Amino acid sequence: xxxxxxxxxxxxxxxxxxxxxxxxxxxxxxxxxxxxxxxxxxxxxxxxxxxxxxxxxxxxxxxxxxxxxxxxxxxxxxxxxxxxxxxxxxxxxxxxxxxxxxxxxxxxxxxxxxxxxxxxxxxxxxxxxxxxxxxxxxxxxxxxxxxxxxxxxxxxxxxxxxxxxxxxxxxxxxxxxxxxxxxxxxxxxxxxxxxxxxxxxxxxxxxxxxxxxxxxxxxxxxxxxxxxxxxxxxxxxxxxxxxxxx
Numbered sequence: 001x002x003x004x005x006x007x008x009x010x011x012x013x014x015x016x017x018x019x020x021x022x023x024x025x026x027x028x029x030x031x032x033x034x035x036x037x038x039x040x041x042x043x044x045x046x047x048x049x050x051x052x053x054x055x056x057x058x059x060x061x062x063x064x065x066x067x068x069x070x071x072x073x074x075x076x077x078x079x080x081x082x083x084x085x086x087x088x089x090x091x092x093x094x095x096x097x098x099x100x101x102x103x104x105x106x107x108x109x110x111x112x113x114x115x116x117x118x119x120x121x122x123x124x125x126x127x128x129x130x131x132x133x134x135x136x137x138x139x140x141x142x143x144x145x146x147x148x149x150x151x152x153x154x155x156x157x158x159x160x161x162x163x164x165x166x167x168x169x170x171x172x173x174x175x176x177x178x179x180x181x182x183x184x185x186x187x188x189x190x191x192x193x194x195x196x197x198x199x200x201x202x203x204x205x206x207x208x209x210x211x212x213x214x215x216x217x218x219x220x221x222x223x224x225x226x227x228x229x230x231x232x233x234x235x236x237x238x239x240x241x242x243x244x245x246x
Contacts, residue, residue, distance in 0.1 A: 004170065005177035009034030012166065017043040019062035020120060020135040027064050027122055027131040037061040037169050057141025058158075059115075059165040063134045063176065068184065074121060074132055076188050076226050078105045079195045080179035081117050081134050086198060088171035089114075089138075092163045100200040102154070103219075103228050103244055107138075108200050112157030114139055136172070140165060152245050188224060196222060201246050206230070208242035215239065 004010065009030060016022045016038045023036055038061070041054045054060055063081075067074050082101050089107070090096050100108045107115040115138040124130035140163055143156040182190050196202065201219050208215045208230060215237055217230030227238040 003174045005174050007032050008173060008177065010169070010173070011036045012169075013038050015040040015042065017041065018135070019060050020118065020133050023062040023064040023133045023135075024120070024122060024131075027133070030064060033063060033065040035061055035063050035169060035173055037165055039165060054137065055139075055142035055144065057165070059136070059138035059140045059168050061136055061165070061169055061172070063136075063173075065132050065134070065180075067129060067132045071129055072225070073183075073188070074129055075119060076183065076191070077132060077134060077180075078117055078119055079188070079191050079222075079226060080183055081105075081119075081136065081176060082107060083191060083194050083198075084175035084179045085115060085117070085136060085138070085172060087175040088168060089159070091171040091175070092168055093161055094159060099198065101195055101198045102200045103222065104226070104241070106154075108154070109157050109159065111154070111200075112143075113154045114157055114159060134176075138168065140168065153243075188226070192222060192224070192226075204246065206244055206246040208237075208239050208244055210239070210242050215242075 011034060018041050019036050019038045041060050082105060085107055086099050086101060089099060098110050102108050105117040106113055118135040120133045121129045122131040139156060139158040141158060143158040146155055149156060179191060204219060205216060206219050215230060215232060217232035220231045221229040223229055223238060227240050230237045230239060
């Protein structure tokens with residue numbers, strides 16, 4: 001752990017309900033950023049409360065931090081996390097060309113879903129955010145049963161290499177610390193550029209599924225606030241949150 005970022009906590013637990021819930025419970029008592037890694041989760045959730053399966057040997061970790069800057073910029077950490085995770089996977093032996101990034105928060109491996117990222121914020125009681133929790137799940141050893149995936153979603157895949165969760169964490173923590181430093185120093189620009197350089201289906205037709213509509217168009221860009229920009233038959237659309245299908 002010679003490259004572990006200074007001032008960042010590291011905690012490994014054998015089992016918990018979910019690392020995000022564990023992180024939320026410990027948030028009031030930590031003095032700085034902290035990663036918690038669980039070797040087993042019993043009640044993990046993904047986006048929109050969906051169940052997240054965790055076979056033995058897979059990666060489940062959450063980072064708790066106290067973000068600075070405007071509240072509107074907090075969600076940009078999902079791009080920092082995705083880019084850092086991609087870098088960490090390469091560091092532990094995953095081929096660079098096999099990895100791509102799916103808006104807003106997935107990492108793909110040979111076109112299948114390898115990892116998901118989830119952000120949750122804790123309020124400070126004054127309309128702001130006291131803590132941000134970034135939860136990351138990676139199918140290191142085994143992919144979940146495809147039957148658990150909703151129709152039309154990407155198939156889950158596993159890295160299936162000899163990589164332990166602890167080894168991935170030790171690569172991820174410094175990669176994220178560097179991305180966080182870039183955000184704080186230079187803004188979203190460099191992270192946005194890096195993320196777009198590895199974006200899945202950029203320039204291709206995709207579908208964004210919102211609660212009350214589906215929007216199909218050409219994936220043109222991610223703007224300075226993290227919105228997905230689609231060129232549609234009715235003109236450009238900026239989308240802040242949606243499930244993406246292709």
